[in-house]
Amino acid sequence: MRCFDHVTRNMAASDTSKSSGEDRILEPLCFPEHQPGNSSTPSLQHPSGEMLVCLFCSESVPLPQKDFLLRHLLLDHKLVIADIKLIADLPKYMLYWKGRFLEQPVTDFCSVIKTTSAEKEEHYFLLCDVLPEDRILREKLQQKRLEEVLEQQQRERDDHSFHRLCMFCSEEFTGNRSSLLNHMAREHSFSIGLPDNIVYCNEFLETLQNKLDSLQCLYCEKTFRDKTTLKDHMRKKAHRRINANNREYDRFYVINYLELGKTWEEVQSEDDREMVDDDDEDWSDWRAHPVSAVCLFCDQQSETMDQIYTHMKESHGFDLHKLKTDLNLRFYQQVKLVNFIRREIHQSRCYGCQKKFDGRDDVLHHIVSKDHVMKLPEMSVWDQPQYYFPTYENDALLCTLSDSDEDSGDETKRREDVPVIAEDISSLRALKKNSILNQLLKNRGSCC
Structure with missing residues (x-):
């Protein structure tokens, strides 16, 4: 099912389509990670002025605007390309398949996903590396x-026309790039890695200098x-280093180009595992990464x-525990209520009243001023199967919900005594009005 897991990853997380006259969330949203400098993984492609062509019509866009073309393929041609970020040369990939689709029908290559609604039946097409031809193409491009990249790195090794100033002391360096990198590591405790591990070095240093x-x-x-405050901060906080979680830097390290679909962390962890003695594993210093829950109403x-x-109750007047008790909400009803809000x-x-506003600040002001914080619509409005699916897929608040206010060590046994009552699934037809993703999820069994 890996191919299906990435079906909607090609779309921007909060993008909405107006073609049907209403908002459609194309993919579960994600809260920003609670770590500095973390960002979504960028393409490792070197910046290019190449054009991306549509596989079916004359539409084309510059490479940096690939999301527009991917949206066009989905909405106008019902086609999704899986694992788009793992394609090493997207323009060449698109040209290849455009030619193949001119020779043979799309159904000869793509998995067909059927979606049904009260109005009509639609077919979506998934192009992924389950198809041997697609897999071979991706590997060749990689x-x-x-x-x-290796040729570029060799040119940089042999280049003796390198000329830059140190970012910290303005000392001038000419000749080979390694002299500057070694100087910054030795004199300023700032290391971006060994020179032989880096590619597009000038662009890398320019990116750091601009910051x-x-x-x-x-x-x-x-x-x-000011610069003085910045230098003091980086020295005192030991921040004279780059953030490994910032994917902006990935394309400057050769390790990220070695294996198709693997980041430097995955490649490095495989190397580490080969050196570990399984009989002598020590997990005593392992610490779980803390999971942060986000308020329903603000960014807290x-x-x-x-x-x-406590924050939601004191700052916004919203008491989820009280609502659970007053309405006698079961676990899955709480899940649907949180996702609905x-x-x-x-x-x-x-x-509370379903009134539409121009932005989040406006609707939050309305909710407080009209005392709608604890006002819920009829249960039939939000107690719907569509709200089983999280609005934010990393919503840690959902993990805290329970059937009871009391913590019990025998939670499993207590839940076994609760009868499971099937819900009326006829309302699933309403999912089409909310999300293309939900349509595809209903039929994911047919994608692979």
């Missing part, structure tokens, strides 16, 4: 990209009022669930 010129810390990426995050519940606020609509 190999070609690796060869280009410093913008008074931005290279590690936490906070902005400061907390690693303690009691704190986030998340979605309504994301779409700038009051969950």
Whole structure:
């Protein structure tokens, strides 16, 4: 099912389509990670002025605007390309399949996903590497990209016309790039890695220099009022390093080009596993990464669930525990209620009276001023199967919900005594009005 898991990853997370006259969330949203400098994984493709062509018509866009073409393929031609970020050379990939689709019908290559609604039946097409021809093409493009990167790296090794100033002391360096990189590591405790591990070095250094010129810390990426304050911050906080979680830097390291579909972390972890003695594993110093829950109404995050519940109650007047008790909500009803409120606020609509606003700030002001914080619509409005699906797929608040306020060590046994009552699934037809993703999820068994 890996191919299906990435079906909608090609779309922007909060993108909405107006073709049907209403909002449609194309993919579950994600809260920003509670770590500095973390961003979505960018393509490893070197910046290019090449054009991307549609596989079926004359539509074309510049490579940096690929999301527009992917949206066009989905909405106008009902086609999705799986694992788009793993394609090493997207323009060549698109040209290849455009030619093949001219020779043979799309059904000869793509998995067909059937979606049905009260109005009509639609077919979506999934192009993925389950097809041997597609897999071979992706591997060839990856190999070609690796060869280009290694050739570029060799040119940089042999280049003695390198000329740059140190970012920290303005000392001038000419000749080979390694002299500057070694100087920054030795004299300023700032290392971006061994010279032989880096490619597109000039562009890498220019990217770092631009951040410093913008008074931005290279590690936490906070902005400061002047250079003196920035230098003191980076020295005192030991922030003279780049953030490994910032995927902007991935394309400057050769390791990220070595294996199709694997990041440097995955490649490195495989190397580490080969050196580990399975009989002598020590997990005593392992620490789980804290999970932060986000408030329903603002951007407040907390690693303690009691704190986030207290915050919502004291800052916004919203008491989820009281609603659960007053309405006698079961676990899955709580899940649907949280997802319903998340979605309504994301779409700038009051969950109490269903009034639509221009933005989130407007709807939150309305909810408070009209005392709609604890006002819910009829249960039939939100107690719907469509709200089983999370609005934000990393919503840690959902993990804190329970059937009872009391913590019990025998939770499994208590839940076994609760009868499971099937819901009326006729309302699933309404999913088409909300999300293409939900249509595809109903039929995911036919994708592979």
